Amino acid sequence: MTRFILKRLASLVLLLAAVSFITFTLFQLGPSDPAAASCGQECTPERVAEARVALGMDKPFLVQYLQYLSGFFSARTIGAPGAESICVWPCLGKSFQTNENVTDIIARSLPYTLSIASGALVLWTVVGVGLGLVAAIKKGRLADKAIVAGASVGVSLPIPVTGLFLLIVFVNQFHLLPFTSNAVVVPWGPAGPGSWIVNYLLPWVALAVLFSASYIRVTRTSMIETFSEDFMRTARAKGLAPRTVVFRHGVRAGITPVVTMLGMDIGLLLGGAVLTEQIFSVPGLGFTAVRAAVAGDLPVTMAITMLAAFFVITANVVVDIAYAAIDPRVRLS
Amino acid sequence: MTHASMETSSRPARGAAPFLDVRGLTVQFPTDDGVASAVNGVDFSIERGSILGIVGESGSGKSVTSQALMGLLKGTSAKVGGQALFDGVDLVALSEAEMRRLRGQRIGMIFQDPLSALHPLYTVGRQIAEAYTVHHRATRAQARKAAVDMLGRVGIPNPEQRFDEYPHQFSGGMRQRAMIAMALICEPELLIADEPTTALDVTVQAQILDLMLELQAETQSALILITHDLGVVAEVCENVLVMYGGQCVEAGPVDEIFYRTQHPYTLGLLSSMPTLGGRQERLTPIPGQPPSLLDLPSGCLFSDRCPAASLVPDRRCRTERPLLVTEGGHSRRCHLPIDQLATLPASR
Ligand SMILES: Nc1ncnc2c1ncn2[C@@H]1O[C@H](COP(=O)(O)OP(=O)(O)O)[C@@H](O)[C@H]1O
Ligand SMILES: [Mg+2]
Numbered sequence: 001m002t003r004f005i006l007k008r009l010a011s012l013v014l015l016l017a018a019v020s021f022i023t024f025t026l027f028q029l030g031p032s033d034p035a036a037a038s039c040g041q042e043c044t045p046e047r048v049a050e051a052r053v054a055l056g057m058d059k060p061f062l063v064q065y066l067q068y069l070s071g072f073f074s075a076r077t078i079g080a081p082g083a084e085s086i087c088v089w090p091c092l093g094k095s096f097q098t099n100e101n102v103t104d105i106i107a108r109s110l111p112y113t114l115s116i117a118s119g120a121l122v123l124w125t126v127v128g129v130g131l132g133l134v135a136a137i138k139k140g141r142l143a144d145k146a147i148v149a150g151a152s153v154g155v156s157l158p159i160p161v162t163g164l165f166l167l168i169v170f171v172n173q174f175h176l177l178p179f180t181s182n183a184v185v186v187p188w189g190p191a192g193p194g195s196w197i198v199n200y201l202l203p204w205v206a207l208a209v210l211f212s213a214s215y216i217r218v219t220r221t222s223m224i225e226t227f228s229e230d231f232m233r234t235a236r237a238k239g240l241a242p243r244t245v246v247f248r249h250g251v252r253a254g255i256t257p258v259v260t261m262l263g264m265d266i267g268l269l270l271g272g273a274v275l276t277e278q279i280f281s282v283p284g285l286g287f288t289a290v291r292a293a294v295a296g297d298l299p300v301t302m303a304i305t306m307l308a309a310f311f312v313i314t315a316n317v318v319v320d321i322a323y324a325a326i327d328p329r330v331r332l333s
Numbered sequence: 334m335t336h337a338s339m340e341t342s343s344r345p346a347r348g349a350a351p352f353l354d355v356r357g358l359t360v361q362f363p364t365d366d367g368v369a370s371a372v373n374g375v376d377f378s379i380e381r382g383s384i385l386g387i388v389g390e391s392g393s394g395k396s397v398t399s400q401a402l403m404g405l406l407k408g409t410s411a412k413v414g415g416q417a418l419f420d421g422v423d424l425v426a427l428s429e430a431e432m433r434r435l436r437g438q439r440i441g442m443i444f445q446d447p448l449s450a451l452h453p454l455y456t457v458g459r460q461i462a463e464a465y466t467v468h469h470r471a472t473r474a475q476a477r478k479a480a481v482d483m484l485g486r487v488g489i490p491n492p493e494q495r496f497d498e499y500p501h502q503f504s505g506g507m508r509q510r511a512m513i514a515m516a517l518i519c520e521p522e523l524l525i526a527d528e529p530t531t532a533l534d535v536t537v538q539a540q541i542l543d544l545m546l547e548l549q550a551e552t553q554s555a556l557i558l559i560t561h562d563l564g565v566v567a568e569v570c571e572n573v574l575v576m577y578g579g580q581c582v583e584a585g586p587v588d589e590i591f592y593r594t595q596h597p598y599t600l601g602l603l604s605s606m607p608t609l610g611g612r613q614e615r616l617t618p619i620p621g622q623p624p625s626l627l628d629l630p631s632g633c634l635f636s637d638r639c640p641a642a643s644l645v646p647d648r649r650c651r652t653e654r655p656l657l658v659t660e661g662g663h664s665r666r667c668h669l670p671i672d673q674l675a676t677l678p679a680s681r
Binding site: 229230231233234235236237238239240241242249252253326327328329332 | 408449464502
């Protein structure tokens with residue numbers, strides 16, 4: 001097991017390195033010229049040339065990448081010779097717009113994204129897995145049919161639709177909930193966990209409606225399949241209580257596809273729930289990335305893209321390890 | 334339900350009710366295409382310490398019958414009818430909760446494929462210990478000890494160490510030994526084994542069968558052995574029940590059934606055996622298909638395939654369902670049992 005984990009972690013490091021290189025290449029060689037982007041509106045060819053030097057773009061490509069990479073490990077200097085400034089560790093470059101260290105921008109946005117992701121995740125997992133399980137147990141009955149119908153509606157509701165609907169009903173019409181405030185960032189902030197929950201409830205629900213629907217489907221399918229397995233009959237033949245049969249024997253075996261899905265979704269969501277953050281104006285990673293992209297602020301967009309890819313890859317490895325923990329056939333082969 | 338009371342009832346007085354007495358058992362499954370009548374009248378009885386063989390082509394309702402007896406169809410859409418008096422208690426009428434106390438405790442079951450019947454994610458030992466703790470107040474250590482002892486009794490080497498291994502680390506034969514350990518750990522008085530060796534390597538089939546017989550003899554439990562193998566039935570069973578289309582078509586002591594066969598279907602089964610005692614995978618004795626369970630013929634269920642059906646006057650085999658007739662302990666469900674063939678008018 002330990003060897004398995006070490007191997008997966010080693011491959012994780014290699015993958016992350018590869019992803020950083022690919023992202024860097026795409027952004028540097030992409031259609032928009034970083035130098036032109038960095039000097040803003042009224043650019044003369046001379047100023048673009050200056051900017052090239054300031055950004056280190058006169059150096060060979062590989063050197064540029066290694067310079068960028070060195071910021072992961074130590075502080076480095078950025079800017080044209082004579083006008084250099086320090087970019088403190090960990091350095092992901094500086095924003096073209098504000099000259100702020102990109103790391104600081106990310107550190108400011110990440111808690112918003114985490115707030116949205118964590119609550120939504122718990123909500124949709126509980127609702128999705130719970131209803132999926134109920135549907136599987138009540139297969140073919142009214143409860144099952146209602147849940148399946150609800151899920152097919154949920155799947156077809158895009159986040160902007162649900163989000164706007166929630167805003168109109170709960171905020172504009174009935175004033176039951178406040179519009180999301182950027183002052184509340186973490187549950188242990190001065191406003192307290194209660195107002196944190198109230199503040200993020202609508203984004204959570206908007207995400208959960210969509211995601212629960214697919215979790216209901218996956219859980220239901222997987223559990224129905226598991227319930228027909230021979231070992232479930234064995235469990236009943238032992239004289240176990242129905243509750244034990246369903247949870248200890250059924251859920252334990254049928255939950256694997258849900259774990260996989262959860263890992264993927266966590267990875268994706270940590271990279272920023274772009275639509276949700278836009279609609280509820282929450283300045284998380286997704287919101288920030290979109291803004292930076294519109295303004296041509298390449299260092300910020302690149303760093304967030306890289307970070308999002310890191311999250312997805314890391315989540316994949318965590319899922320692999322979780323698999324081994326769940327299934328002895330993986331662990332012991 | 335103490336052991337003392339079981340002891341006393343294990344020697345029934347002459348004429349007392351049998352230990353398990355099944356009368357007119359029926360099972361119907363509602364399906365999308367209509368009602369599937371999987372079991373249409375099964376009658377048999379079995380005493381403690383004896384072995385009953387159930388044979389019949391696949392699809393003849395053997396497994397469904399055993400599931401009905403175990404109460405595994407309770408809480409599903411299946412409709413179970415008839416009566417199954419187990420030590421005086423009707424299993425068909427019991428609620429799921431009442432049945433649960435009997436399952437594993439007084440009635441044990443061994444399934445066909447031990448790999449799929451064991452949970453892949455729990456250790457073999459834990460699964461056996463669980464079967465023990467359901468019915469006994471026991472600490473974790475006590476349950477472990479009981480399971481290790483049982484693993485030893487079913488002939489698994491290093492039971493202490495193999496307790497902590499998973500099913501996929503066991504061989505097929507060892508897995509079935511583990512299943513037997515699980516079924517027997519509470520010392521059930523009735524054991525139902527549904528084709529316990531069919532999924533195993535030919536080389537270990539005899540070992541597993543011998544083990545089951547040995548433990549059955551030790552505990553003096555009643556054993557229902559469902560099998561495709563008439564050779565095994567001839568060797569080990571006292572009584573045999575032949576099933577066709579979910580019905581008991583012939584039943585009685587093994588010698589009666591094998592040497593004074595009354596039902597043409599049984600005769601077909603017997604003559605499909607290469608040699609008595611020879612083992613084979615599947616019985617496909619008589620040309621033709623079993624009747625559709627969704628639309629059973631109104632006459633004898635076997636009439637479509639029966640070589641003798643045309644000999645009976647007035648198309649009786651097509652129009653009238655034969656009843657189960659018992660003479661001298663030998664039951665058959667046939668309008669023209671083989672010993673009556675000679676009585677047919679010569680003009681026919
Ligand atoms: N849950 C079910 N729903 C519908 N039909 C079933 C169900 N279980 C078994 N059957 C049908 O009942 C018949 C008898 O099956 P079974 O008892 O498994 O036969 P076997 O004698 O081979 O063990 C088969 O035709 C099977 O298709
Ligand atoms: Mg069967």
